[in-house]
Amino acid sequence: MPQELTAEQAAARLTPADTLGIPLGPGQPPAFLRALGEREDWTDLRVFGALLAVMTDLFTREGVHYRSGFYGPLERALLGAGARVEFAPADFRRFGPLLERQCPRVMTTVAAPPDGDGWCSLSLHAGGTIDELRRAGADPDRLLVVEVSEAYPRTFGLGEQHRHALHVDEIDILVASSDAPLELPGGDAEPSDADQAIAKHAVGFISPGATLQVGIGSIPNQIATLLAEGDGGDYGLHSEMFTDGCMKLHRAGKISNARKGQYDGVSVTTFAFGSKDLYAWLDGNTDVAFLPVEIVNSPEVIAANDGMISINGALAIDVQGQVVADTINGDQFSGIGGAEDFVAGAGLEVSDRSLICLPATYTKDDELRSRIVPAFGPGALITTPRHHVDVIVTEYGVAELEGLTVRERGEALAAIAHPKFRDELLAASEGTSA
Numbered sequence: 478m479p480q481e482l483t484a485e486q487a488a489a490r491l492t493p494a495d496t497l498g499i500p501l502g503p504g505q506p507p508a509f510l511r512a513l514g515e516r517e518d519w520t521d522l523r524v525f526g527a528l529l530a531v532m533t534d535l536f537t538r539e540g541v542h543y544r545s546g547f548y549g550p551l552e553r554a555l556l557g558a559g560a561r562v563e564f565a566p567a568d569f570r571r572f573g574p575l576l577e578r579q580c581p582r583v584m585t586t587v588a589a590p591p592d593g594d595g596w597c598s599l600s601l602h603a604g605g606t607i608d609e610l611r612r613a614g615a616d617p618d619r620l621l622v623v624e625v626s627e628a629y630p631r632t633f634g635l636g637e638q639h640r641h642a643l644h645v646d647e648i649d650i651l652v653a654s655s656d657a658p659l660e661l662p663g664g665d666a667e668p669s670d671a672d673q674a675i676a677k678h679a680v681g682f683i684s685p686g687a688t689l690q691v692g693i694g695s696i697p698n699q700i701a702t703l704l705a706e707g708d709g710g711d712y713g714l715h716s717e718m719f720t721d722g723c724m725k726l727h728r729a730g731k732i733s734n735a736r737k738g739q740y741d742g743v744s745v746t747t748f749a750f751g752s753k754d755l756y757a758w759l760d761g762n763t764d765v766a767f768l769p770v771e772i773v774n775s776p777e778v779i780a781a782n783d784g785m786i787s788i789n790g791a792l793a794i795d796v797q798g799q800v801v802a803d804t805i806n807g808d809q810f811s812g813i814g815g816a817e818d819f820v821a822g823a824g825l826e827v828s829d830r831s832l833i834c835l836p837a838t839y840t841k842d843d844e845l846r847s848r849i850v851p852a853f854g855p856g857a858l859i860t861t862p863r864h865h866v867d868v869i870v871t872e873y874g875v876a877e878l879e880g881l882t883v884r885e886r887g888e889a890l891a892a893i894a895h896p897k898f899r900d901e902l903l904a905a906s907e908g909t910s911a
Contacts, residue, residue, distance in 0.1 A: 479623070479648040484512035484870065487622050487650050491583055492539070493518050498581035498609060499526035501547065501572070503750050504602025505585040506624030507531045508654035508774050512794040514538065519574075525579050527572065528552075529610050530659040530750075546572055547812030566745050566815040569717065570774040574603035577612070584613035585622040588643060589631040590653075600629040601658055601756070602748045603641055603767040614647040620670065622650045628657035631762035632767050641767045661693070661751050670700040671836045674872035676700045679788060680707065681875075682830050682868065686736040688713035688782040690819050690862040691722055692789055693750065698722045700788060705729035713737035714744035717815035719765060721751040724758050732764075740766065747815075772905055773816040774784040779822025785829040787819035791860070792835070793848045795885035796906045798863035798878045800833060807856035820865050824879075830867055835894045836873040849890050849899040851905030869893065 482490075487509055491497065497513075499505050505526070514534035524536070524543045529551035536543050542561045545552050545611055547569070555562050557850060567575055586606060588597035599607065612620070614621035634641025645651065669674070676699035683689070683704065691697040700855060701722030704712070710731040714723055723744065726732050732741050743766040749759060759765060772778055779785060791802045803811045823831040838845050849871075853859075869876045876889035887906020891899045 479651040480646055481653065484508040484652050484654060485515070486626070487518060487652050488512035490620060490650065491522070491621075493907050494521040495523075496563045496581040496792065497522065497524045497536060498576055498579070498584045499524060499571070499661050500586050500602045500606045501526065501604050501748060502528040502530040502549070502602065502603060503658050503748055504586050504599070504606065504620070505529070506585050506652070507656040509585055509622060509652055510535055510626045516551065518827055525576060525581055535861045536562065545573075548809050548812055549811070553810070561910065562829060564812070565759070566813065568774070568817055569652065569770050569815045570818055572610060573771060575904070576606060576609045578887045581609075581613075582618070583620045583622060584610050585612055585624070586643075587624045587626065587629060589629045590625040590627060591645050595645040596640070597625055597645065597648070598631040598642045599631070599767070600632055601750070601759075603634065603681050604748055605770045607769055610643060612651045612849075614643070614649060620649050621647065622652065623648045624652040624654055624656075626654045626656050628655060630756050632759050632765065633751075635766040635768060639768050639772075652746050657753075658756055666695060668695050671694050671872040672766045675834050675836070676703050677833065678875050679832050679834055680704060682832060683786050684784065686707040686711045686713075686738060686832070687784040687786045688715050688737045690716040690779070690785070690787040691720065692816075692819060693720050694723060694790060695896050696790065697788055699717035701725050705731055713782065714746070715740070715773070715779065715785070716744075716746050717748070717770070717819070719744070719746035719749035719751075719759075721755050724751070724755050736783055739778070739781050745773055751892050754866070759805055761873070770815070774818040776818050776825060777910070779819055780825035780829065783828075785823050787823040787831045789816045789819060789831075789833050790835055791848075793850060793853070794833070794835070794869060794890065795850050796890055797883060798869075798886045798890070799853065799859050800861035800866060801853065801857060802860035803830045804858045807858060813860060817861055817865070820861050824865055824867060832868045832870055833866065837873055837893065845895070845897065847894055847899065847902075847904060849894040851902060
C-alpha cells in the first residue's frame, strides 16, 4: 500500500539534485507541483514534461531546469521571465520512448481517487507516460507519486490491456487534494468571419460516416458546430485531443462510432482538455476510450480508420506547400504534438483527407501580412513537409495540393490567399521548378 502524505511531505522526498517526469498538460498534479515550487533549495532539479497546465513557482527557482516537448502559454511566459526552459523537438508519439531513456528517479501524475477495487483512473491523460509510471512504481530505487482529487473525472481505457488506471499497490506515495483541472478559455468565443468561412469550406470534405480528428481552437470549434447543426452524422472520433467540440458532436447525436472499422463503439483519444462542462460530461462516460499515444497517434492505426478526416491548423505555408505550425520567425511557439502523425496517417489511404486550416492573413505592427508566402526565410523550421500535405483551407477557398506539380501548387495557393498578395505568390510560383 502507498504512503499517504501531504503535498508538502511528498515534495520533501525529492533531493535538491534530482530528476522528475511529469505528464503533458491535464495529467500534471497541481498540489504536488505547487509544493515543489515552495522549496528554494534546488541545486540541479531536472524536469521532463510538456504543455504546462499548473501555475507553480517551481520553474522560476534557481537550480531548476525544465525540458519541454510542447510549449503552451505558461512555457512562453516562463521563457519571457528568464526561466531555464528548453524545447526538445519530438512529436507526441515519441514522448514515451524519450522518457524511458531519461528514466527520471521520480515520476508523478494526477488521477481520480481509487475505486472499490483500488484502481485510480488516470482521468484526462493517457499520453506517453503510463509505462514509465509503472516502471517507476515497480523499481525500489525510484519513486511514483500520484495525486488524487475528486474534482478529476473518472474515465476509462479499453479492456484489461489498456485499463487507463494505476492500482494503489503500484503507487509509492498517494497525495490527496481538492484541486480541479485547469479549464481552457474561449470555448464559447464568437467565431470570426474568417473562422466561419474556413469551417464552411472544411465541412464540404466531411461525409456522413467519416472518422474525425479535430484539434483545439476557434476553427475546429466552428467546424464541430456546423457538423452538430448539419444533416450529416454517424461520425466516428479518433482524435489525439478530446475537446468541447467533440462533446458537442456527441451531445448532438452525431457520433455513432459504428463505421470506423476499428475501435468501433467508442470515441478514441489520448487526452482531454477543455471546460468544466467537458470534464463533468466525461466523468463515468464509457463512450470515450483513453488510449496511449503510441496507439492513438500511430499513422498505421489512423489510416486503418474508414473515411479518416484529419483537421489541423498552421501558422504559415509557402508556395511549395511546406507548413510551419509550431514556430514564429524561428522561435518556438508550441510543438509538433500529433499533427504530423495525423497528416501522414490520413495520407496513407486514398479515401482519407488531411485538412490544414489557417486564416489567409494576420496583422503585425498595423500591417496586413500574408500567411501564404513565396518562400520561408533563413532559420524557418518546417513542421510538415510538402510531400505530406493534402488540402489547405483558408477563408478564400480550398487548395488540394496532393498530386500537383510545384508550379500548380503555387497557383492553387495563390488562389486562396488574400487578393492583395496573389500576384506576388503567382510570380513566385512561376519561378519554381514545374
